[in-house]
Amino acid sequence: MEFIWILCAFLCGLGVKVLNMPPLIGFLAAGFLLNFLGIEASSSLDTLANVGITLMLFCIGLKLHVKDLLKSEIWAGTLSHKALWSIIIASCLLFFTALNLPYFSDLDFKTALIIGFALSFSSTVCVIKLLEEAGEMKTRHGQIALGVLVMQDIVAVIFLVLATGKIPTIWALGLFGLLLVRPILYRLLDKVGHGEMLPLAGLFLAFGGYELFYAVGVKGDLGALILGILLASHSKASELNKALMNFKDVFLIGFFLSIGFTALPTLAMLGMSMILSLFLIIKFALFFIIFTRLKLRGRTAFLTALSMSNYSEFGLIVAALSVDSGWLSKEWLVILALSVSISFIVTSILYKNAHELYLRHKETIKHVELADCLDEDHFIQPKDVRILVVGLGRVGRGAFESLRQTLGNQVAGMDADRVRITSMAKEGDNVFFGDGEDADLWEKLDTREIELVLLALPTIKDSSNITMQLRKAGYSKQIAAIARYQDEREELLAADIDNVFNFYTEAGTGFAEESLQLIGLSSTAASEQQAT
Structure with missing residues (x-):
């Protein structure tokens, strides 16, 4: 060229x-x-x-x-x-x-x-x-x-x-x-x-x-x-x-x-x-x-x-x-x-x-639109869910599996990739198909029992749009999201998101925390030992 x-x-x-x-x-x-x-x-x-x-x-x-x-x-x-x-x-x-x-x-x-x-x-x-x-x-x-x-x-x-x-x-x-x-x-x-x-x-x-x-x-x-x-x-x-x-x-x-x-x-x-x-x-x-x-x-x-x-x-x-x-x-x-x-x-x-x-x-x-839409376009209402993970890519699925170990089926996952949802459902995971940017979904979904929504999405625009739609639909509880860079983190916090996890800088912290558990220590215990 x-x-x-x-x-x-x-x-x-x-x-x-x-x-x-x-x-x-x-x-x-x-x-x-x-x-x-x-x-x-x-x-x-x-x-x-x-x-x-x-x-x-x-x-x-x-x-x-x-x-x-x-x-x-x-x-x-x-x-x-x-x-x-x-x-x-x-x-x-x-x-x-x-x-x-x-x-x-x-x-x-x-x-x-x-x-x-x-x-x-x-x-x-x-x-x-x-x-x-x-x-x-x-x-x-x-x-x-x-x-x-x-x-x-x-x-x-x-x-x-x-x-x-x-x-x-x-x-x-x-x-x-x-x-x-x-x-x-x-x-x-x-x-x-x-x-x-x-x-x-x-x-x-x-x-x-x-x-x-x-x-x-x-x-x-x-x-x-x-x-x-x-x-x-x-x-x-x-x-x-x-x-x-x-x-x-x-x-x-x-x-x-x-x-x-x-x-x-x-x-x-x-x-x-x-x-x-x-x-x-x-x-x-x-x-x-x-x-x-x-x-x-x-x-x-x-x-x-x-x-x-x-x-x-x-x-x-x-x-x-x-x-x-x-x-x-x-x-x-x-x-x-x-x-x-x-x-x-x-x-x-x-x-x-x-x-x-x-x-x-x-x-x-x-x-x-017609009153009777295709079966694929019907919404599914998750039951007895405290935490909802939106986006089940690598980061989202990791968060979903980690939370599930503690809370079981009180954690649900949602993704717009039907193939991924079908595969995870066959494994017994509590997941359902849904497009997070679909305003109709949040209006019809009963989120009163959901205490936390985790947005594990590829772009900050998606997270901002979903947050806006969640708030418009009356959801007033906690929302967390992921970001790659500091300027993205600040933008998401300004979009009424309660907590933003920077997985480039904070992934090391999680890695260190899990590694300490191999020798029977937590980060808190390690700090106390250092102090003494």
Whole structure:
């Protein structure tokens, strides 16, 4: 990567972060700025972008379970949205054609339908970045969004086969044999350990899957996704995902920069892309209505629809194929590239405030949902609980197990990762599924007997939001949370949290306390001996 790319991406990313907006907006701006300055993109930028997308799809696979794709809210939601959206948008575009607007005058129904289809996809890159930054990949709405994105990828593969005429070779049938190879892949991960070999194994598997599928005439990115799905049940799946996180994020910067290098727009093109961006309102409304009709709760439907309300980089692939086939003028490639960029910015800003938007319009949203929601969305009321641990990752689960040794089933755990909850429940743990940032949950949960709530969550924003919702729901007893740094600790204390545990500085104290017990001493007894 050339230094000028790094410099521009860093300055623009830092600039928007100072303004409290997602850095990806700055990376998009950096691409257009570099293009405006006359700096040409080399093939290495496209390589970086492709590497980032491949790693991202592999990481998505590590968090996905095939049975989720068979749920009606996933496959029916995806297909019905695509069909309705394509027809609605094609009709709107033909209306603009009748008005003789620039670039619309030459459209017929076929080309209008192609543009509508191209814009029906949501951006995997944008959605995943938003969910990761919000710590919501394992939540109910995060898992639904992931499932819809995967279904869209399957539709994309089918489209590319039909559009390009490149039918996979007969050897593609051998890909089903990967199911037989999975035990070997599991043993491979067991052998690599936890050091530098683990991320290297991840890179090998991600790009190995890409090359394998590409070699038999199937979209290579789908291979990375499938390999990830095959490994999703392995005990190291989460660790492998974390090991690849930084690699993926750095390479994806190349993707955001590459969008800006598509072409420089004219004012007329910018105007047309702004018009297309207004259709995002229709995209959100259509997703929301479809999801609620499929019996999702209003909040789940709202958050999923908001995260999916953007245009996809795949739209540019569809546009490029259409331009090569003579169906669209080359100006449409620029218009769609601008529309994709604008949609990223809009979704990033709106989703950052998604929970506040839901609280503001909660009554209206709940009025739309069906009375009989899906079984997965029913709340569970824990009984005879004195302490509730919210978040059962490494720190939360450690706290939960330690407290359980003293208080037994008077300690309950709650987590938004249904797979984790199912696994712990099978072991006899007193746990239940719930999204801590769900205001509806705290309103319906009876917390009168709960004396202490422990928030073991990955971000201080999550802890602050949950505390606010707990207090609004009438909870007045003790709340404790974890922090990594001193400034985070101070911010959490200011958010009406009673105690904040800094596990970087205080973990040593806990380690020393438990170690003293090995020789029959406590820290208090050791101090008394020292004094005498």
